[in-house]
Amino acid sequence: MFEAISNNPYRNLRAPRVGLRRLRPALPALIFLFVFMVVPLSSLLLLSVTKPETGLGNYISLLGDATYARVLLNTFIIAALVTLVTLVIAYPVAWLLAILPSRVSQIFFAIILLSMWTNLLARTYGWMVLLQRTGVINRALMGVGLIDQPLPLINNLAGVTIGMTYIMLPYVILPLHATISGIDPAIMQAAAITGAKPRQIFWHVMLPLSLPGIGAGCMMVFVMALGYYVTPALLGGTSNMMLAEMIAQQVQSLLNWGLGSAAAFILLAVTLVFYAIYVRAIGLGRVR
Amino acid sequence: MSAQAPLVNIRNLVKHFGSVAAVDDVSLQVGEGEFLTFLGSSGSGKTTTLFIVAGFEDPTAGDVEIDGRSVLSVKPNERNIGMVFQRYTLFPHMTVAQNVGFPLMVRRRSKAEIDKAVKEMLDLVQLGAYAGRKPSELSGGQQQRVALARALVYKPRILLMDEPLAALDKRLREDIQQEIRRIHRELGVTILYVTHDQEEALRMSDRIAVFSHGKIAQIGSGADLYERPADAFVAGFIGNSNFLQGSVVQSQQDQVAVRLDDGTVIRGNTRHPLAANARVRLMIRPERLALAPSNDQVDQSLDVTLSDTTYLGDMLQHEVVTAWQQRITVRTNDRAAASSAGNALKLHFASTDVMVFEDGNRATA
Amino acid sequence: MLLNLNRMGPGRYVLYGIGVLTALFLLLPVAFIAALSFGSSQWLQFPPPGWTLKWYAAIFNDPRWVESIWTSVKVAFTVMVLSIALGLPAAFALVRGKFPGRTLLHAFFISPMIVPVIILAIALYVFVLKFGLNGTFIAFVAAHLIVALPFSVICIVNSLEGFDESTEKAAIVCGATKAEAIFRVTLPAIRLGIFSAALFSFLASWDEVVLGIFMASPTLQTLPVRMWTTLRQDLTPVIASVSTLLIALTIVIMIITAFLRRRYAR
């Protein structure tokens, strides 16, 4: 019926209006983002090469100074560790969710959503209380006699890893679940009937076929973890400070704007590089 | 094949899914080197039977023996059976060669041995030039040929094929049918083949098992099924057929006389003795009917009116209507019999071509 | 085999085990805070020596908590409205526009999701300080709007892409003006997308911590900022009761969205 409409008398209705006229509705949003994002970011970039003096001094001291370089290294190590731990937990969970009867998996998804949508500070507060020296976890472990002394679980690497893994898990479980559910069971049956043992089917067929989900999930977690601020600040210790915390500290407490913004741009550059790899790997169409 | 022990022996197989009996007491034997086809409409239990043989489903009751030994406790990967599925099941992340080599790779064969076998197999299915391609770069027919190569590369004695050609168009299907037959002859592998295309079944198989509602309605060669169908269902399922209703006047061994609804008495054959006055269905193949002008005298005939003639190239197909308005299809290459619609004609046929069945509930046309 | 629970063999118990442990892990802090918030111990003893509602009373007796909640509501609500007001036309342009660089524009609109929040935060911090806007309502709204806008654009673009534009044209052919067609045909058709856009925009603002920390002044704080500053000092049980209220809100929102999705899904 609408095909007929596109015919003669109303043809002009269908003709694409070329040119920027159709861009006009996007202008308010465009201007807003320009003023409140592009301009501030650009002036930050400017700050990083002008304060305290003009030049690349800030970048040089960031990459040259051992303390700062350590923070950078720490950031990568923690992000990689969190990504790895998250993946190792998320894969079997996503697998289980793909094969459970949907009534059971629905409950699991509700739990995932609940944890994902609960206020970040509320969740982090929960871990702060749980992990502290006199916290429930330490008391329970001592109660069953596994340990004599409370374990240091907070303000160190363990605390950050637990807290961040908790936050990142849904971001890996969900894409992985989609990928694993998409695998045709007949392909796995085909592998079985040709003589492959379950272990061989897993390594040669199932895991390669879940790689897109693994890649998407891990990249997302890694990039998010690189720039994470709140959880490392509350659960981490001073000896394994991450980049975001250092940036905040330099800008807010030490008023060292130049150095802070230089660090921010290193973080931004790293993020964008990984993001570009991610986009190239899975295609822009699927990012949204 | 009755002389030697069967390679596959399926005994009283039953499979329930909840309250549905997908397979309902199926028994059959498959001889070494035989090409046996499961033919039946959708949902009749063909795939389920095949999957039980493969080991993907456990039967509710019954047994599957291969070489005289029950295989129910043997895992699919240890049964040494080949299988080609209806859907494309090539491993999308592997090349054609890696796909075909996969069964040998998991058997830890040496690389040289794998390469040699893969090449042999790809030549067998005429895809030697495609070794380096990914499955996504192949047509549907090529993918199924690779799947066939993958299923044969480890030299299984039994090959299961579940509607492997269902997704292909007619021309391609016929090409690959020939290829499968050639491979069957060359390798002597035993094939259990599933289809719901009767032409395909007739063309390829040594024997056909006709499935209906989880049971085997009849098993036999194509000629058996066509010439001597066990019941009206098989008669209707294999080939084209005309059915008429009537009741038995007299029955003597395999000879039976049936009175049609208008009073005409027709003689035919039956496989089972029939009681007098039993309601029966008569079946006559369209090509076993002949048409003649109505004043001709023939031994067994029916008065009809021509309603339509279709030109089929090698044949003519006539639609005729009986006095009680039943349509009957006639196929003939007798161009002389051509006549114009509305003419009165006599339909004549030999009593040996009339098959008489009890009017069971399962009968469909 | 590996994708069929019944035929997987003993391996499935390993999966069950990991699944149950992960579910407990995900529930642990949420359930724990909720239990703690009713406990009478100032020192967060667990299991609590007694049960009380005093930490809830403490929120509502402390004007700073009440004010921060009120600020959060006002900011989030304003952000929600502006996010739709900016995001809806932008989505129309993105879906229907045929101009060059459309994909690029799309990427630009969702870029605030990619840039680490801490960078946006300090950039805006320096920016608002320069204009003396720090600690103002406007600063909060602008900052939160940046991170809310991508949600709005994504939700509306998705639902608009699922809407056949010829339906709108049919309305125009029937005699409607362009505006009437949009308001009476197109917008009602994509209302679920707009609703999600509003919901996510509200939540993005409501839960935003980092931007808030840098926009806040001692006199104007959102709820997360107030929680943050309190948390940095001590682990008072009041935070547990605030958190529990937030968890309850999450559950309410989950139920509403599940209900709406079931109603409008088909």
Ligand SMILES: Nc1ncnc2c1ncn2[C@@H]1O[C@H](COP(=O)(O)OP(=O)(O)OP(=O)(O)O)[C@@H](O)[C@H]1O
């Ligand atoms: N996993 C299952 N769960 C429940 N019912 C099933 C299952 N598999 C098959 N069935 C049912 O068992 C019956 C037989 O199915 P089967 O797949 O064997 O039929 P088929 O002859 O292969 O049909 P088709 O030609 O459509 O492939 C059908 O009624 C089907 O719905």
Ligand SMILES: [Mg+2]
């Ligand atoms: Mg089937």
